[in-house]
Amino acid sequence: xxxxxxxxxxxxxxxxxxxAFFALLIFLGLVIWFGIYFTMLARS
Amino acid sequence: MLDKFERxxxxxxxxxxxxxxxxxxxxLGAKRQDVTECLPYNKTYETARVEQxxxxxxxxxxxxRMWNFEPAVSYIPVGSEVDLFVTSLDVVHGFNVxxxxxxxxxxxxxxxxxxxxLRSRACTRSxxxxxxxxxxxxxxPKSLSTIPENNTLCRLAVxxxxxxxxxxxxxxxxxxxxxxxV
Numbered sequence: 001x002x003x004x005x006x007x008x009x010x011x012x013x014x015x016x017x018x019x020a021f022f023a024l025l026i027f028l029g030l031v032i033w034f035g036i037y038f039t040m041l042a043r044s
Numbered sequence: 045m046l047d048k049f050e051r052x053x054x055x056x057x058x059x060x061x062x063x064x065x066x067x068x069x070x071x072l073g074a075k076r077q078d079v080t081e082c083l084p085y086n087k088t089y090e091t092a093r094v095e096q097x098x099x100x101x102x103x104x105x106x107x108x109r110m111w112n113f114e115p116a117v118s119y120i121p122v123g124s125e126v127d128l129f130v131t132s133l134d135v136v137h138g139f140n141v142x143x144x145x146x147x148x149x150x151x152x153x154x155x156x157x158x159x160x161x162l163r164s165r166a167c168t169r170s171x172x173x174x175x176x177x178x179x180x181x182x183x184x185p186k187s188l189s190t191i192p193e194n195n196t197l198c199r200l201a202v203x204x205x206x207x208x209x210x211x212x213x214x215x216x217x218x219x220x221x222x223x224x225x226v
Contacts, residue, residue, distance in 0.1 A: 015049060022053055026060055037067055043145045044077055044161070 080148055083155040089131045094118050103127045108137035108150035120162055130156045 046054075071077040083089075092107040092114035102124050107114050109132065120126060130139045132150035139148040141160070148156040 019049065022056070026056060029060065033064060034067070037071070040145055041071060041075055041077070044075065 077145070078159040081157045083129070083157050085131070085153050085155055089129060089155045090133065094120075100124050101126075103129065106130045106139065106150070108132040108139065109134050113137070113139075123161070125159065125161050127157060127159050 072079075089105060090107055091105065093105050094115055095103040095105070097103060100121065100123060102118075102120055104115065104118050104120075104126060106129065108130060128139075128141075128146060128148065130137075130148045130150040131154065132152045134152065136152070137150040139150055139156075140146065144160055144162075146158050146160050148158055150156065
């Protein structure tokens with residue numbers, strides 16, 4: 001702000017928050033999918 | 045040129061999607077999971093009956109009508125493979141066997157079929173739903189502490205009654221359908 005450019009270089013930016021969110025999303029997806037999946041298999 | 049994070053996200057998403065799809069085909073193939081099938085209607089399905097194909101294979105033809113499913117009691121040996129056929133004579137009825145992947149709809153003029161293997165010598169609970177005027181009603185009798193072995197009483201006293209075999213007690217859901225493991 002105040003006319004100054006951001007000091008951080010775009011090349012070194014690592015989206016840690018987005019990566020963590022994505023990893024959590026994948027993990028929860030796997031847990032929900034296979035939780036129901038093995039429950040259904042057990043009921044067969 | 046893709047950013048390396050973007051590329052990794054795409055690869056991960058595709059891998060997980062492939063895993064999901066593979067697991068479905070694995071269940072259908074190796075695990076022999078059966079899904080509900082709709083059969084061409086035939087008047088013979090309106091006759092409730094149990095047919096024995098061989099020592100461990102049975103067919104049960106259920107006919108649903110208001111307040112009643114028939115046959116109400118089926119004697120099936122433990123470990124039998126059972127084909128369940130459901131049709132209805134009036135409105136659409138739901139047909140579910142508790143703790144099994146059996147969930148059928150009895151539709152007038154239609155036949156639903158599903159295969160199941162009854163492995164355990166346990167009470168099989170089931171319930172019936174009736175779909176009418178956009179309402180879904182699950183019938184739950186309030187007190188079913190003891191129902192004698194005579195299942196006719198179940199059918200007459202409580203519309204969709206739970207029936208228990210000798211080593212089980214009556215539980216929560218009402219049931220027009222009983223498998224007695226012999």
